[in-house]
Amino acid sequence: MSQESVIDARGLRYRYEDGTLALDGVDFQLGPGETVALLGPNGSGKTTFVLMLNGLLAGEGEIRVCGMRLERSSQTAIRRKIGMVFQDSDEQLFMPTVLEDVAFGLLNQGAGREPALEAAMGALEQVGMRDAGRKAPYHLSAGEKRRVALAGVLVMNPEILILDEPTTYLDPPGQRELIHLLKGLPQAKILVTHDSCFASALAQRAVFFVKGRLAGEGSVDEIVRRFSWDGRE
Ligand SMILES: Nc1ncnc2c1ncn2[C@@H]1O[C@H](COP(=O)(O)OP(=O)(O)OP(=O)(O)O)[C@@H](O)[C@H]1O
Ligand SMILES: [Mg+2]
Numbered sequence: 001m002s003q004e005s006v007i008d009a010r011g012l013r014y015r016y017e018d019g020t021l022a023l024d025g026v027d028f029q030l031g032p033g034e035t036v037a038l039l040g041p042n043g044s045g046k047t048t049f050v051l052m053l054n055g056l057l058a059g060e061g062e063i064r065v066c067g068m069r070l071e072r073s074s075q076t077a078i079r080r081k082i083g084m085v086f087q088d089s090d091e092q093l094f095m096p097t098v099l100e101d102v103a104f105g106l107l108n109q110g111a112g113r114e115p116a117l118e119a120a121m122g123a124l125e126q127v128g129m130r131d132a133g134r135k136a137p138y139h140l141s142a143g144e145k146r147r148v149a150l151a152g153v154l155v156m157n158p159e160i161l162i163l164d165e166p167t168t169y170l171d172p173p174g175q176r177e178l179i180h181l182l183k184g185l186p187q188a189k190i191l192v193t194h195d196s197c198f199a200s201a202l203a204q205r206a207v208f209f210v211k212g213r214l215a216g217e218g219s220v221d222e223i224v225r226r227f228s229w230d231g232r233e
Helices: 046-053 072-081 098-108 113-126 142-154 172-183 196-202 220-226
Strands: 007-015 021-030 035-039 060-065 082-085 160-164 188-192 205-210 213-218
Touching: 007 046, 021 046, 021 213, 035 046, 035 196, 035 220, 046 060, 046 160, 046 188, 072 082, 082 142, 098 113, 098 142, 113 142, 142 172, 172 196, 188 196, 196 220, 205 220, 213 220
Parallel strands: 035 188, 035 205, 082 160, 160 188
Antiparallel strands: 007 021, 007 060, 205 213
């Protein structure tokens, strides 16, 4: 098993309770500082895969994150290494104000209130949401929620960023700002996206999911040329 990978996943399989086999033998490595795009049709297993990586879903296979084997005892440490923005940001926002929401992770780790709120302000500024700190998260627009969820992840300064459909709901300037922001961040990144322009602006490598398996790997342009979006080569 490679020492160099920040994520090393072998033989991942996951079956939902209703019998759906969502992942059917996925091997995947992410190098330090590398950005990889996960592409593939709806329902091909991308979200299931990233939820397995931080232990939110437990199936078959072996996962190592920054050299640590994912198991019950390492789950908290691994979740600190991985900052994840979920496909549905509503699941991530639950505090009375946006600022407290963004500061939540730091406060939860025992940071002082003042420094945590200051760091949260900085993260809101990074995502262009400086003026929204006092608003209630549930009053935000869909695109604003995406930005705030990202701020809540950035403020923790994780070693790996996993963003599931980060451009959904973002307007074109918001998408350009996100590309610019992510380009400036040193972390290794997994970007789950249907947006091939976004993927090719950021990712050195792409993998294409079809029916719970990795059907191909290459540059974003190669993968987009090779696969049609119905998953056929
Ligand atoms: N909670 C669940 N119970 C049963 N089946 C599920 C559940 N969640 C997802 N699935 C199924 O697992 C498969 C993979 O879903 P997943 O959400 O991982 O796909 P995806 O590649 O992220 O799709 P999308 O591009 O639409 O986000 C699909 O067939 C989906 O219907
Ligand atoms: Mg998904």
